[in-house]
Amino acid sequence: MLFDVRPKEDRKDLYDRDKEVDEIKESIDRKVWIAVYGMRRVGKTSVVNVAVNESRYIVIKLNLMRIYDPKKKKYPKTSFVSLFLESINEAVKKYTLGGRLIRFVSNVLGIDENSFIDFNLVKIRPRLKKFRGEDVSSTIRELDLLAGDNKRTLVLIFDEAQELMKVNGINFSSVFHDIYDYCKNTTVIFTGSSVGILENMLKDLEYEKPFFGRFIRRIKIERFNEQLSRDFLLKGFAEEGVTVQEDVINDALRRFDGIPGWLTFFGSEYSFRIRHGEKQVNVDDIEKMTVEEVRKEVKDFILGTQSPERYSAAILALDRLGGKGSAADVTKVVSSILGNVPEPRIYEILNRLVNMGFIEKENEEYSLPKDEPDRKGLVLAAKDVMSLVT
Ligand SMILES: Nc1ncnc2c1ncn2[C@@H]1O[C@H](COP(=O)(O)OP(=O)(O)OP(=O)(O)O)[C@@H](O)[C@H]1O
Ligand SMILES: [Mg+2]
Missing domain, CATH: 1.10.10.10 (Winged helix-like DNA-binding domain superfamily/Winged helix DNA-binding domain)
Incomplete structure (x- = not known):
């Protein structure tokens, strides 16, 4: 459904963006690293999700928003390690990866393999400190080998990657150089809304030891123009089986200025209200919800x-x-x-x-x-x- 407010996963739910999805896939297949940019709610996560939704990829997704805290200048290493291990654990289950990878991680943590497989936080949490930057690199190397053995490509996604720079105690420049040098079956995708900050992060990564001319391809996700926005709303409402007057559509186009996240939210909320018997939906009310956010x-x-x-x-x-x-x-x-x-x-x-x-x-x-x-x-x-x- 076009008006589903969660980030999209399936091609059929993603409106337009063929070009961006193809660019991302082609980059992954050529092992070219990518930075996906764009303003908030423009659809970065959705475009990346849809692009990597392919059986030829093994995907590790680190959603750094989960450790985001505007009140903190720095995050402890353990917040990152916990997120990292959880993503590895999800991949172990989803792709039934086993053996050496599980052995390696549980060894570093000093816990038994089943505790890692079950993701037993009581056992894992006190051990997080033991996991160092080098162990992050080694875990990724193991994954890269597994991917190679299975004739697949490992895709590492750092969503809201600018947050990495706030993690204490891990040298990401060295982690990424290690991946670049040793992981030949791997592609890295960075995404970020804070365009300038993401760019600074990439510069920082290249600063200590340049990426030897390696080109991190920048893919910018733009908001919809007026014609696309209109068509998106019309198709979305048709899918919901809701009839909408043209002046309501025009009003929404003016208010939400082609930002897919707002258009989606508007469409979803408007349809919900119509379906639940509101005769005259107050668009001001819907806008207020977005303003408050x-x-x-x-x-x-x-x-x-x-x-x-x-x-x-x-x-x-x-x-x-x-x-x-x-x-x-x-x-x-x-x-x-x-x-x-x-x-x-x-x-x-x-x-x-x-x-x-x-x-x-x-x-x-x-x-x-x-x-x-x-x-x-x-x-x-x-x-x-x-x-x-x-
Ligand atoms: N092309 C699209 N087709 C359909 N829905 C979309 C599209 N792009 C974005 N959306 C919707 O817009 C909202 C925001 O999308 P998404 O979370 O992917 O954007 P984002 O740029 O990653 O946002 P954030 O800055 O919050 O991380 C979601 O509800 C998503 O379903
Ligand atoms: Mg996002």
Whole structure:
């Protein structure tokens, strides 16, 4: 179903994106590493899921959102190791991989093989500290061998890969170089919404020991244009068996600005309400739900920064400037709110917001997002924080 709000897994549920899916498959088959970029809710996870849904691949998926915490600057090594082992365990079950891999992991942990197979947390948790970066590399080498023996390709997915840089105690540069040098049946896929931060991470990985000219292919997922958005909504509603007036569709297109995640949420919620007897669905209500989601997300982020007040003031300044302005414009407005703040500081804050994908930047001009959920959610979060800290 097109309006299923979870990330898609099956080709038939994914609208459009043939080109991106093909590019990813071809890269995997040629063992070219990939970084999949795009703004929040544009469909990165779905596109990658669908592309790797093939029996010729063995897929290990690390969803780093599971360790994400905006309040933490660093994550302990054990959070990552736990996620890693859980993903390995899932793969062991899904692909019935056994033998050496299980023996190796349980050996390093110092537990019996059944405890790892059953993923017995009581036994595993106290041992997580023993698992080092080198052991992560060795586990992947074992998987690579298994994949080779089975004439398959190992695909390692790091979803929201920028979070790796916050993990203490594991040298990922060295882990990835090891994979690159020794794992000939393996392809790595990085995805991330924080475009700038993901790019910085890739640079960091290449910095210590360059990837010898190896090209990590960048694949950008764009939002839908108006025509695709309209067609997506029409097909989705047809699938749901729900009739929708054209002005409702036009209204949704204006509010959600081609962002697949919002269009999907809108379609799903609208259909649900019609099916449950609402005659006149209030689209404002549905939009409010999306605004609240962004509001909470941004608020958590701002409160986790060094200067919540300045971040909030910068966002409010952009709003007062009619949604866009230069760093100098924003600095003037911020200074009128908080007293003098140096422009380089505001410049830094604005770029961080761009890196996080919360605002946009074009030719030294910063702007609030055009879709209602992101724009309103951002501004409300800034207001919330202002009222908390002042
Ligand atoms: N091409 C598409 N066809 C159908 N549904 C889609 C498509 N792209 C995204 N979606 C839907 O949009 C929502 C967001 O998709 P997904 O989680 O894949 O995006 P993402 O870019 O990984 O988001 P996030 O930034 O939250 O990680 C989900 O509900 C998903 O089902
Ligand atoms: Mg995602």
